Amino acid sequence: xKFLIINGPNLNMLGxxxxxxxxxRSYTTLCQLCEDWCAEEGIECELFQSNHxxxxxxxxxxxxxxVDGIIINPAAYTHxxxxxxxxxxxxxxxxxxxxxxxxxxxxxxxxxxxxxxxAVKTIQGMGFEGYxxxxxxxxxxxxx
Ligand code: DQA
Numbered sequence: 001x002k003f004l005i006i007n008g009p010n011l012n013m014l015g016x017x018x019x020x021x022x023x024x025r026s027y028t029t030l031c032q033l034c035e036d037w038c039a040e041e042g043i044e045c046e047l048f049q050s051n052h053x054x055x056x057x058x059x060x061x062x063x064x065x066x067v068d069g070i071i072i073n074p075a076a077y078t079h080x081x082x083x084x085x086x087x088x089x090x091x092x093x094x095x096x097x098x099x100x101x102x103x104x105x106x107x108x109x110x111x112x113x114x115x116x117x118x119a120v121k122t123i124q125g126m127g128f129e130g131y132x133x134x135x136x137x138x139x140x141x142x143x144x
Contacts, residue, residue, distance in 0.1 A: 008075030060087040099124040
């Protein structure tokens with residue numbers, strides 16, 4: 001089983017970026033944890049981060065036929081990107097949406113998620129642990 005883990009804009013700034021909301025651990029640490037958590041579940045994983053919407057769309061399209069599942073934190077594009085939603089629908093790869101913070105308790109503009117119209121499930125407010133939850137939940141969903 002192979003997963004593609006996509007992180008959107010500004011998540012490369014984890015550790016520096018609003019630590020009161022996103023914590024003080026870095027994107028490199030998040031990648032290491034995701035690799036470990038996938039290995040524990042016997043899952044091969046590819047990690048990808050971009051600050052550019054079209055580059056994320058290209059990456060999703062390239063994943064067609066190559067991965068069994070996608071875990072995505074679209075970051076700010078969560079709330080704006082029909083293009084990322086349409087790319088996920090186009091490739092029809094089962095997808096879990098993750099947010100480090102509890103977006104449902106934040107600003108009004110964060111209350112819409114386009115990706116959630118396609119995602120199997122949305123995990124939010126669990127910090128980095130949310131990715132572990134997403135890896136396990138997506139594996140379980142694919143096996144059921
Ligand atoms: C985020 C929440 C988004 O609203 C925000 O734009 C992000 C990160 C999260 O992981 O909590 O960049 O997706």
